[in-house]
Amino acid sequence: xxxxxxxxxxxxxxxxxxxxxxxxxxxxxxxxxxxxxxxxxxxxxxxxxxxxxxxxxxxxxxxxxxxxxxxxxxxxxxxxxxxxxxxxxxxxxxxxxxxxxxxxxxxxxxxxxxxxxxxxxxxxxxxxxxxxxxxxxxxxxxxxxxxxxxxxxxxxxxxxxxxxxxxxxxxxxxxxxxxxxxxxxxxxxxxxxxxxxxxxxxxxxxxxxxxxxxxxxxxxxx
Amino acid sequence: xxxxxxxxxxxxxxxxxxxxxxxxxxxxxxxxxxxxxxxxxxxxxxxxxxxxxxxxxxxxxxxxxxxxxxxxxxxxxxxxxxxxxxxxxxxxxxxxxxxxxxxxxxxxxxxxxxxxxxxxxxxxxxxxxxxxxxxxxxxxxxxxxxxxxxxxxxxxxxxxxxxxxxxxxxxxxxxxxxxxxxxxxxxxxxxxxxxxxxxxxxxxxxxxxxxxxxxxxxxxxxxxxx
Ligand SMILES: Nc1nc2c(ncn2[C@@H]2O[C@H](COP(=O)(O)OP(=O)(O)OP(=O)(O)O)[C@@H](O)[C@H]2O)c(=O)[nH]1
Ligand SMILES: [Mg+2]
Numbered sequence: 001x002x003x004x005x006x007x008x009x010x011x012x013x014x015x016x017x018x019x020x021x022x023x024x025x026x027x028x029x030x031x032x033x034x035x036x037x038x039x040x041x042x043x044x045x046x047x048x049x050x051x052x053x054x055x056x057x058x059x060x061x062x063x064x065x066x067x068x069x070x071x072x073x074x075x076x077x078x079x080x081x082x083x084x085x086x087x088x089x090x091x092x093x094x095x096x097x098x099x100x101x102x103x104x105x106x107x108x109x110x111x112x113x114x115x116x117x118x119x120x121x122x123x124x125x126x127x128x129x130x131x132x133x134x135x136x137x138x139x140x141x142x143x144x145x146x147x148x149x150x151x152x153x154x155x156x157x158x159x160x161x162x163x164x165x166x167x168x169x170x171x172x173x174x175x176x177x178x179x180x181x182x183x184x185x186x187x188x189x190x191x192x193x194x195x196x197x198x199x200x201x202x203x204x205x206x207x208x209x210x211x212x213x214x215x216x217x218x219x220x221x222x
Numbered sequence: 223x224x225x226x227x228x229x230x231x232x233x234x235x236x237x238x239x240x241x242x243x244x245x246x247x248x249x250x251x252x253x254x255x256x257x258x259x260x261x262x263x264x265x266x267x268x269x270x271x272x273x274x275x276x277x278x279x280x281x282x283x284x285x286x287x288x289x290x291x292x293x294x295x296x297x298x299x300x301x302x303x304x305x306x307x308x309x310x311x312x313x314x315x316x317x318x319x320x321x322x323x324x325x326x327x328x329x330x331x332x333x334x335x336x337x338x339x340x341x342x343x344x345x346x347x348x349x350x351x352x353x354x355x356x357x358x359x360x361x362x363x364x365x366x367x368x369x370x371x372x373x374x375x376x377x378x379x380x381x382x383x384x385x386x387x388x389x390x391x392x393x394x395x396x397x398x399x400x401x402x403x404x405x406x407x408x409x410x411x412x413x414x415x416x417x418x419x420x421x422x423x424x425x426x427x428x429x430x431x432x433x434x435x436x437x438x439x440x441x442x443x444x445x446x447x448x
Pocket of ligand 2: 243244245272327
C-alpha cells in the first residue's frame with residue numbers, strides 16, 4: 001500500500017479504531033478549571049511532553065518492525081514505564097487494541113502485525129501505530145507526525161463537544177500547533193533506542209486522568 | 223446458508239432514550255440466564271447509569287456487565303466505529319467462554335440509529351407508548367426492519383391516551399412481515415413472548431439457520447430500468 005495513503009488513513013478520525021470516545025485528557029482538564037482559551041496551550045503542552053514520548057515510541061517500534069524478529073516488547077515496556085497513570089495506560093491500551101484489531105483483519109500476514117500477539121500485554125497506542133506504520137510502509141517521519149497529529153486532533157475534536165468553540169477556531173489551533181509539531185517530529189527521529197527514550201511527563205495531565213477515572217459522569221473514556 | 227457458528231449469538235437492543243432498553247436487558251437476564259450463559263454490554267452517553275442499573279438489579283453477576291463509553295456519539299459506537307463495543311464483547315466472550323448470548327444495549331438515540339451487522343447478529347428496536355401513538359407510523363430503519371420491534375410500557379397506555387392495538391397495527395403495516403411485540407414489565411404473558419422470541423433466534427443461530435440482515439440506515443430501494 002502506498003505510504004501516503006496509509007498516512008492519510010491513520011490521520012482520519014473516521015478510521016474505525018474507537019478514537020471518537022477519547023478526549024486526550026481534555027475533559028478532565030476542563031473539569032479542573034481550564035477554559036476555551038487554554039486549549040492551544042494544552043495542545044502545546046501535550047505535544048512537548050507525552051506527545052514527544054509517544055511519537056518516539058511509535059518511531060522506535062516502526063524501526064524494529066523493519067527487521068525480522070525484532071523486539072517490540074522492549075519499546076512497549078519502556079513506554080509503559082513512562083506512563084505512570086494507570087487510567088492513561090488503560091486508555092492507550094484501548095486505542096492500541098482498536099488499531100491492532102484493524103491491523104489483524106487488514107494485514108494478517110504481515111510479520112509485525114503477527115508479532116503483536118507475542119506482546120505480554122495489549123499494545124499501547126504508539127506501539128500499535130508503529131506496527132501499522134510498518135504494515136503500510138510509512139516513513140519514520142510519517143509515523144511520528146501521525147502520532148502527534150492524532151493526539152492533537154483528538155483534543156481539538158473533543159473540544160467541539162465540550163466547549164462553546166467555533167469549529168474553524170479549533171482547526172486554527174491545529175495549524176498554529178504546526179511548527180511545534182514538526183519540531184517534535186524531528187526530535188522523535190533522533191532517538192536511537194528504548195534506553196534513551198525521552199521521559200518528559202505532564203504531572204497535571206496525569207493527575208487529571210486519575211480524577212477522571214473515578215468520576216461517574218463523563219462523556220469520554222479519557 | 224450460514225455455517226454453524228463458533229461464537230455466541232450477539233443481540234442488539236436500540237431505540238430512543240428512556241423507552242425501556244435497560245429494563246428489557248434486565249428482563250432477558252432474569253428470564254434466560256438460567257438456561258443460557260449470558261453477558262451484556264451497555265453504551266452510556268454520559269454516565270454508567272445503565273450498567274449500574276443492571277448490576278443493582280442483580281440479574282447477572284456484575285463481572286458479566288460491561289459499560290462502554292461512546293464520546294457522546296452512541297450511534298457512531300454501534301454503526302460507524304464499533305471498535306469499543308467489539309473489544310468489550312470479545313473480552314466478555316473470552317473471559318466467560320463459552321457464552322451463548324451477548325446482549326448489547328445502544329445508548330438512547332434517535333430513530334435512525336441501528337446496529338452494524340459487524341457488531342450484532344440480530345437487533346431489537348424498542349419504542350414505548352409514552353413517546354406517542356404515532357411514532358410507529360413515522361417509520362425509520364429500526365422501526366421498519368429491526369428483527370423485532372417492541373411497543374413497550376403498554377401498562378402506561380391509558381395514562382398517555384394511546385391505543386396499543388392501533389399502535390401495533392400501524393407498526394405491522396410498515397414492517398413488511400417482521401414481528402412486533404407489545405410489552406410491559408407488568409404483563410407476564412408479554413415477557414414470555416419476548417423470551418420465546420429470543421430463544422427461537424438463538425436456537426436458529428446455533429443450528430446455522432439464522433440469516434443476519436441489516437435494517438440499514440436507508441430504506442432498500444430498486445431502480446426501474448427505463
Ligand atoms: N410503566 C412502565 N415503566 C417502565 C417499563 N419498562 C421500563 N420502564 C421505566 O421507564 C424508565 C426508563 O427505562 P430504562 O429501561 O432505563 O430505559 P432505557 O431505554 O434503557 O433508557 P436510556 O438507556 O436512558 O435510553 C424507567 O423509569 C423504567 O422503570 C414498563 O414496562 N412499564
Ligand atoms: Mg438504558
